Amino acid sequence: MSGRQLRGVGVSPGIAVGPAVVVRWALPEVPHRVVPRSQVEKEVRRLRAAIKDVKRHLAELRERTVDRAGVDEARIFDAQILMLEDKEFIRGAEELIRENHLTAEKAFEFKTFEVRDLWAGTGSPLLKERLADVTGVAIRVIQHLMHRGGADPWDDISEPSIVVAKELSPGLTVQLDRAHVVGLISEEGTRTSHAAILAHSIGIPAVFGVRGAVERITGGTTLILDGSRGTVLLDPLPAEIADAERTETQRRERSARLEEVVTQPAVTLDGLRIALRGNVDLPEEIAAARAHGAEGVGLLRTEFLITGHSVLPSENEQAAYFARVGEAFPGHPVVVRTYDLGGDKFPAPFRGAPEANPFLGWRAIRVCLDQPEMFRSQIRAALRAAAKAQIQLMIPLVTRLDEVERTREMVAEEAGKLKQAGVEAADGVPVGVMVETPAAAVMADRLAEISDFMSVGTNDLTQYTLVVDRGNARLADRFNPHDPSVLRLLKQVADAARAAGKPASVCGEMASEPLSAFLLLGLGYETLSVAPPKLPDIKWLVRQVSAAGARAAADAALAARSAELALDALRLALAAAVDLTPLDLDARLPAARRSGNFKA
Amino acid sequence: MAVIEREAKVVNPLGMHARPAAELVKVANRFKSAVEIRKDDVAVNAKSILGVMTLAAECGSSLFIKADGEDAEEAVAALLALVADGFHEMHLKAQEEESADEGAT
Numbered sequence: 001m002s003g004r005q006l007r008g009v010g011v012s013p014g015i016a017v018g019p020a021v022v023v024r025w026a027l028p029e030v031p032h033r034v035v036p037r038s039q040v041e042k043e044v045r046r047l048r049a050a051i052k053d054v055k056r057h058l059a060e061l062r063e064r065t066v067d068r069a070g071v072d073e074a075r076i077f078d079a080q081i082l083m084l085e086d087k088e089f090i091r092g093a094e095e096l097i098r099e100n101h102l103t104a105e106k107a108f109e110f111k112t113f114e115v116r117d118l119w120a121g122t123g124s125p126l127l128k129e130r131l132a133d134v135t136g137v138a139i140r141v142i143q144h145l146m147h148r149g150g151a152d153p154w155d156d157i158s159e160p161s162i163v164v165a166k167e168l169s170p171g172l173t174v175q176l177d178r179a180h181v182v183g184l185i186s187e188e189g190t191r192t193s194h195a196a197i198l199a200h201s202i203g204i205p206a207v208f209g210v211r212g213a214v215e216r217i218t219g220g221t222t223l224i225l226d227g228s229r230g231t232v233l234l235d236p237l238p239a240e241i242a243d244a245e246r247t248e249t250q251r252r253e254r255s256a257r258l259e260e261v262v263t264q265p266a267v268t269l270d271g272l273r274i275a276l277r278g279n280v281d282l283p284e285e286i287a288a289a290r291a292h293g294a295e296g297v298g299l300l301r302t303e304f305l306i307t308g309h310s311v312l313p314s315e316n317e318q319a320a321y322f323a324r325v326g327e328a329f330p331g332h333p334v335v336v337r338t339y340d341l342g343g344d345k346f347p348a349p350f351r352g353a354p355e356a357n358p359f360l361g362w363r364a365i366r367v368c369l370d371q372p373e374m375f376r377s378q379i380r381a382a383l384r385a386a387a388k389a390q391i392q393l394m395i396p397l398v399t400r401l402d403e404v405e406r407t408r409e410m411v412a413e414e415a416g417k418l419k420q421a422g423v424e425a426a427d428g429v430p431v432g433v434m435v436e437t438p439a440a441a442v443m444a445d446r447l448a449e450i451s452d453f454m455s456v457g458t459n460d461l462t463q464y465t466l467v468v469d470r471g472n473a474r475l476a477d478r479f480n481p482h483d484p485s486v487l488r489l490l491k492q493v494a495d496a497a498r499a500a501g502k503p504a505s506v507c508g509e510m511a512s513e514p515l516s517a518f519l520l521l522g523l524g525y526e527t528l529s530v531a532p533p534k535l536p537d538i539k540w541l542v543r544q545v546s547a548a549g550a551r552a553a554a555d556a557a558l559a560a561r562s563a564e565l566a567l568d569a570l571r572l573a574l575a576a577a578v579d580l581t582p583l584d585l586d587a588r589l590p591a592a593r594r595s596g597n598f599k600a
Numbered sequence: 601m602a603v604i605e606r607e608a609k610v611v612n613p614l615g616m617h618a619r620p621a622a623e624l625v626k627v628a629n630r631f632k633s634a635v636e637i638r639k640d641d642v643a644v645n646a647k648s649i650l651g652v653m654t655l656a657a658e659c660g661s662s663l664f665i666k667a668d669g670e671d672a673e674e675a676v677a678a679l680l681a682l683v684a685d686g687f688h689e690m691h692l693k694a695q696e697e698e699s700a701d702e703g704a705t
Binding site: 075076078079082083085086087088089115118119122124127130133134 | 617618619621622625626645647648649650651653654656
């Protein structure tokens with residue numbers, strides 16, 4: 001078995017079965033010839049004409065990429081086109097023709113090797129990856145000069161095949177015809193290489209980084225490629241093919257069934273409306289959250305605006321970002337979490353002596369209150385964006401009532417100043433508490449009185465309650481959000497919010513995992529903010545269960561003496577109510593917490 | 601005629617790979633001045649993408665931007681701004697960063 005299996009990195013999910021086509025996208029052999037002196041200028045013109053044609057072809061590919069994969073992906077062709085506009089490089093090739101009487105193709109090849117040697121000599125992995133671009137351009141120009149038309153190796157693939165290559169330039173990948181290319185295998189390339197990004201966005205399963213693929217795989221060999229697991233199986237048995245096809249069908253059915261619910265409301269069988277929002281860390285996730293039907297953003301992280309930058313983001317930059325997110329979700333709230341800086345997540349201006357216990361140190365709201373200018377600019381940005389969108393502010397790592405009170409004072413002061421200055425801004429924004437410390441959970445009744453909403457961050461709440469660093473692998477099976485102590489705190493927060501008439505939500509990782517989402521519904525949380533790709537799972541689940549059933553399950557979990565028993569109780573209750581086959585129920589639970597031999 | 605030289609730090613996590621290099625070359629080509637970029641002891645023509653990519657400037661590395669010509673000041677200012685802005689791609693994470701996550705949820 002192992003002799004037939006090759007391993008790499010799965011860069012685009014899905015399973016493909018088909019015959020291999022080995023593509024040799026490499027520089028052709030260029031014969032060494034000299035041209036007579038009288039022909040030199042003609043040779044220079046021939047080079048210029050070829051460069052012009054290839055540039056036009058690349059511009060076409062660029063357009064096609066915009067249509068198929070988006071503007072960002074298309075930008076890779078800018079670099080390739082610029083290479084053909086690189087005066088130093090082109091002039092160098094022309095000099096070789098004029099002074100050494102080389103043919104245009106030989107001169108271009110010579111300059112390409114010069115760059116290749118120069119870059120290889122630096123030992124930089126960054127440049128190694130980029131060599132594919134240079135080589136890709138050179139192949140096109142040289143093939144054009146040598147009249148090898150149809151520079152694209154797929155031209156003669158006639159049946160659905162799996163393409164095997166040493167490296168796939170983005171220019172090649174974007175021309176893939178899904179009718180003929182069902183999978184991609186490459187020796188080079190990583191998850192972040194252009195070809196991988198393109199394969200993913202076009203939806204072709206792909207495994208990259210497969211050592212020796214071109215050597216090991218002969219054209220025509222049947223392959224099973226698993227882009228989710230990163231494996232390639234050579235010469236599979238009929239049973240293995242049947243198995244792979246079944247798995248792929250199930251995967252497609254599962255995602256299709258889940259996608260169906262995207263346009264439907266998140267309502268339980270007994271009529272309880274649940275608000276499902278998306279967690280957004282980076283601007284790229286806005287589109288995914290929208291596509292999966294998020295009703296607003298329940299956790300908009302703001303750290304990306306600051307980490308890695310040498311200066312703080314301006315108020316304008318922040319206001320524009322908040323407004324942009326707000327516009328993407330008209331009529332729905334966007335909850336901006338104020339800067340959660342701390343530990344190693346500090347912008348240069350605040351970096352101080354390292355702390356012995358950064359998670360118990362100067363972070364989140366503590367930093368913001370100590371750095372009022374930074375905090376006030378974020379508050380002003382939120383107020384300005386709130387003129388046109390439903391912006392709310394959420395304070396992370398609250399442990400004391402006065403942290404909320406001081407923030408509210410600042411919001412009121414800044415709103416007043418903006419009004420006085422005649423700047424378009426809201427009179428105020430709702431201010432909520434992110435409950436992620438035992439202190440905040442225990443004081444939930446008091447905090448509920450002085451805030452507009454409560455939202456639980458379950459990872460930090462678990463880590464601070466159980467005194468377990470969630471990054472510590474030795475403690476991995478002790479990091480358990482279903483521990484009875486955490487469940488009691490979750491219940492206490494939900495009850496306190498309800499008593500005060502304030503909404504309570506969960507924006508932590510628990511909300512993205514079906515079994516825990518079921519528990520949270522039962523504990524009384526009616527708003528969940530979920531990782532965008534998990535929204536269909538959670539919505540599907542909400543529509544399959546009753547709130548009354550979830551409450552009974554939550555009561556059973558609360559009565560359990562351990563996390564394991566609480567999970568067993570939840571599984572039992574959920575399996576009794578729902579056919580769980582569309583969900584990969586264990587996928588997001590920590591390894592130690594998966595069902596093991598318990599089968600409901 | 602003026603010769604201006606300033607230092608800039610690469611701040612975007614992915615460093616100056618193909619796309620940032622392309623942006624930089626485009627900006628440099630808008631000016632008449634000769635523009636040179638130096639990293640450590642390697643100096644290249646800022647109007648040549650292959651040259652600029654040769655620098656393989658990673659996040660955190662120092663670049664020295666030198667312009668010589670009538671619009672030297674504007675050229676250096678424009679390039680400094682581009683580098684300081686992380687070539688408009690601060691949002692792209694370096695691959696290693698994956699999700700060691702700080703997340704604090």
